[in-house]
Amino acid sequence: MIVDKDSPVPQYFQLQNWLIEQIEQGVFKPDDKIPTEEELSKVAGLARATIRQAVQNLVNTGYLSRKRRLGTFVIKREKGGKKKTIIGVMLPDIRKGCAAELARGAEDEAAQNKHSIILCNTDDLFVKANLHSDRLIDHAVSGVIYVPTAASAEKNRLIVEKFARHNIPVVLTDRIIPDLDIDYITTDNFQGAYDLTTHLIGKGHERIAIILSTTFSTELQRLEGYKKALCDHKIPMDDSLIFAKEGPFNEKHYLQYVNKILAQVDSFTAIFAGHDRIAYLIYSVANQMGLTIPEDFSLVGYDDLPFTQTHPVSLTTIHQPIYEMGKESIKLIMARINGELEETKRIVLNAHLVERSSVCAPKVLAEAEVV
Numbered sequence: 401m402i403v404d405k406d407s408p409v410p411q412y413f414q415l416q417n418w419l420i421e422q423i424e425q426g427v428f429k430p431d432d433k434i435p436t437e438e439e440l441s442k443v444a445g446l447a448r449a450t451i452r453q454a455v456q457n458l459v460n461t462g463y464l465s466r467k468r469r470l471g472t473f474v475i476k477r478e479k480g481g482k483k484k485t486i487i488g489v490m491l492p493d494i495r496k497g498c499a500a501e502l503a504r505g506a507e508d509e510a511a512q513n514k515h516s517i518i519l520c521n522t523d524d525l526f527v528k529a530n531l532h533s534d535r536l537i538d539h540a541v542s543g544v545i546y547v548p549t550a551a552s553a554e555k556n557r558l559i560v561e562k563f564a565r566h567n568i569p570v571v572l573t574d575r576i577i578p579d580l581d582i583d584y585i586t587t588d589n590f591q592g593a594y595d596l597t598t599h600l601i602g603k604g605h606e607r608i609a610i611i612l613s614t615t616f617s618t619e620l621q622r623l624e625g626y627k628k629a630l631c632d633h634k635i636p637m638d639d640s641l642i643f644a645k646e647g648p649f650n651e652k653h654y655l656q657y658v659n660k661i662l663a664q665v666d667s668f669t670a671i672f673a674g675h676d677r678i679a680y681l682i683y684s685v686a687n688q689m690g691l692t693i694p695e696d697f698s699l700v701g702y703d704d705l706p707f708t709q710t711h712p713v714s715l716t717t718i719h720q721p722i723y724e725m726g727k728e729s730i731k732l733i734m735a736r737i738n739g740e741l742e743e744t745k746r747i748v749l750n751a752h753l754v755e756r757s758s759v760c761a762p763k764v765l766a767e768a769e770v771v
Contacts (some may be wrong), residue, residue, distance in 0.1 A: 402414070402443065403418075403443045403444050403445065403446060404417055405556075406447075408460070408493060408501075409496065409500065409503070409519070410449050411446055411496050412446075412450045412451075412453040413449070413454070413507060413519075415440070415444055415451065415453040415454040416458060416641070417517070417518060417519055418444075418520065419434070419454065419455075419458060419463070420458070420486075420516060421465065421518075423463055423474055424702065425485075425556055427576070428474050429474060429587055430474050430475065430476035431473055431474060432473065432474045432477055433470070433472065433473050434455075434463070434470045434471070434472050434473070434474065434566070436471065436514075437451045437452060437455070441689050442754060445493075445646060452741055452765065455472055455617070455639070457511060457706060459472070459517075460511070460514060461484065461511070461514045461515065461516050462475060462477060462484050462514065463484070463516070465521075466717050473516055478681075482693060484516060485514075485515040485516065485542045485543075485734070485737065486515070486516045486517070486518060486540070486541045486542055486555070487506075487510060487516070487517050487518070487541060487542060487545060487641075487730065487733060488517075488518050488520060488532075488536035488539075488543070488544040488545070489503060489506055489514055489517050489518070489519050489520065489521045489542070489544075489545045489549060489638050490522055490529060490533075490536075490544060490546045490550065491503060491519070491520070491522065491547050492521070492522055492523065492533055492547055492648070493521050493522075493523055493524070494519065494521055494526040496677070497649075497677060497703070497705070498574070498703055498705070498720065498722045499547075500589060500723055501722040501723050501726070502547075502573065502574065502722050502723070502725060502726040502729075503519060503726060504726060505723035505725060505726025505727040505729075506545060506725060506726035506729055506730050507728075508726075508727065509726070509730040510726040510730050512530040513579050513730075513734070515561065515730070515734070517612050518535075518536060518537070518541065518547055520532035520536070522547075522549050524549045524768060525547050525549060525550070525551070525647040526551035526555045526559075528549075528683060528731065529549050529551075529556075529559050529755075530559065530562075533559050533563065533700075534564050536563075537562070537563070537568065537753070538569075539584075542561055542568070542569060542570070542737050543569045543570070543733040543734075543737050544568060544569070544570045544571070545571050545573050545672065545730070545733055545734065546559065546560070546570050546573065546731045547572070547574050547575055547619075548572060548575045548576070548577055548616075550615050550616070550646065550648040551601065553577050553578055553579075553580075554576045557577055559669070560572075560577070560582060565589070568735060569583070569635065569736040569737060570583075570641050570682045570733075571583045571584060571585065571729055571732050571733045571736065572584035572585075572586075573585055573586070573725060573726070573729045574586055574587075574618060574619045574725065575616050577617075577619050578617065578692055580727070581587065581744050582744065583732055583733075583736055583741070583744055583745045583746070584746055584747070585725055585728050585729050585732055585746075585747040585748075585749070586617075586618070586725075586747075586749070587720050587721065587725065587748065587749045587750070587751045588626065588748050588749070588750055588751060589619075589621035589622050589751075589759075590621045590622070590624055590625040592622065592625065592678060592702065592718040592720070592752075592753075593621070593622035593623070593624070593625025593626050593627060593629070593672070593702070593748065594625035594626070594628055594629045595625075595718070595752075595753050596626075596672060596700050596702070596718055596753060597625065597626045597629035597630065597672060598629045598632075598633070599700070599716070599753055600698065600700065600759065601629065601630075601633050601635065603670075603759055603761055604761045604762055605669050605670040605698060605762055606635050606669070607624075607666075607667065607668040607669045607670070607673075607762075608630070608641065608668065608669070608670045608672060609641040609642075609643060609652075609661065609668040609670070609671045609672070610623065610626050610641065610642055610643065610671070610672040610674070611643040611644075611645075611661060611671065611672075611673055611674060611678055611737065612644060612645075612673075612674025612675070612678070613644070613645055613646065613647065613649065613658070614644045614645070614646055614715065615646055615647055615648065615673060616717075618655045619674045619675070622674060623674075624701060628633075631710070637681060638665070640711070641667070641668055641683075643657065643661055644655065646753040647740060648650070649675070649677055649678065651677075651681065654678060654681055654752050655681055657705075657746060658678075658681050658682055658685045660745050662682070662685055662686060662689055662691065665691060665696060668697065669697055669698065669762035669763070670697055670698040670699070670700070670759070670762070672697065672698070672700050673697070673701045674701065674702060675701060675702045675703050675719055676701040676702060676703045676704070676705040676707070676708050676715065677705070678701070679699055679700070679701030679715055679717070680701075680713040682699055682705065683699070683713070684728040686736065692755070693758055694713070694759055694760040695759050695760070695763075696763075698716075698758060698759040698760060698762070699713075699715065699716075699759070700715070700716045700717060700757045700758065700759060701715050701717040701718075702717055702718045702719065702720075703717065703718070703719075703720050703722070704717045704719035704720065705756055709732075709756075713758050714756035714757050714758065715756055715758045716753075716755050716756045716757075716758045716759045717754050717756070718753060718754070719749045719751060719752050719753075719754045720749075720751045721750075721751070722750070722753055724749060725749060728747060728749070732747065748769045
């Protein structure tokens with residue numbers, strides 16, 4: 401299948417990637433004429449305007465050339481000529497979470513500067529990341545943007561080291577690999593979580609539960625920010641309110657987990673969800689149990705994904721500059737490719753609180769104020 405119409409990835413971008421693969425694999429050789437818009441429309445099931453956009457992007461980036469009245473042809477690479485810049489982008493899953501926005505930022509920045517992208521979905525699995533790394537090496541990519549998988553730090557390090565053996569630089573994006581001297585770009589997850597927890601405390605909450613994964617650097621930093629905010633406000637730490645799971649987010653498993661947590665709703669007045677998708681599950685389970693947010697408990701998330709604004713109770717969350725992270729990742733990998741960096745570059749972007757309607761004063765405090 402050339403194009404997955406159920407995917408959030410723009411269809412022109414999927415077709416563009418497919419055409420690049422055909423060229424790189426030699427299916428379309430130098431000086432070959434590629435199929436016409438009409439032929440591609442029949443094969444891919446896309447509108448001709450969508451096909452025209454994908455082809456024009458490849459003309460702009462030096463893969464194809466148009467010849468009036470003759471068609472569109474693969475450009476022949478001259479020996480010693482300037483090598484096209486192709487960047488591999490390895491994401492967990494383009495359909496979920498922040499990945500689509502990150503990919504869009506990276507693609508926009510790459511296209512603007514006439515670079516090309518090969519997009520790879522790892523599904524947060526080391527085995528798939530390993531397979532994709534071989535594929536990108538075979539394509540002789542110039543560099544790689546890598547979001548580490550849910551595997552151990554040691555396994556993620558193996559991926560980076562494999563690229564290093566082929567002199568392909570890597571930039572880590574969003575998640576980092578501890579104790580690895582490598583360029584990366586992320587956001588200040590510690591400060592974001594600190595600010596979010598402080599916001600709940602400011603509303604009168606002291607019994608604040610938190611649910612997240614202990615696998616990723618991002619959520620571990622959020623846990624530390626949560627703990628520091630409690631400490632700074634002299635609120636005793638209660639380990640029974642910390643609900644930590646290993647591994648990536650899995651809706652089925654987290655659904656069971658959230659049911660157990662909400663069964664003890666009287667033990668807390670607010671929940672800090674490690675990211676917005678967890679918060680969405682909490683919304684759903686609370687509704688099934690007859691609980692109301694924020695009247696029965698307040699809820700906050702992290703990421704500021706689009707659905708957080710349209711839910712019946714809009715979610716207080718931390719906005720991460722995901723699109724900007726994608727753009728900056730391309731800039732950083734190009735600086736490394738072009739030899740503009742001498743030392744390891746670590747970029748930490750700021751996140752900020754977005755206050756909406758999912759938080760209010762806890763019941764006891766609210767009733768005391770009425771009295």
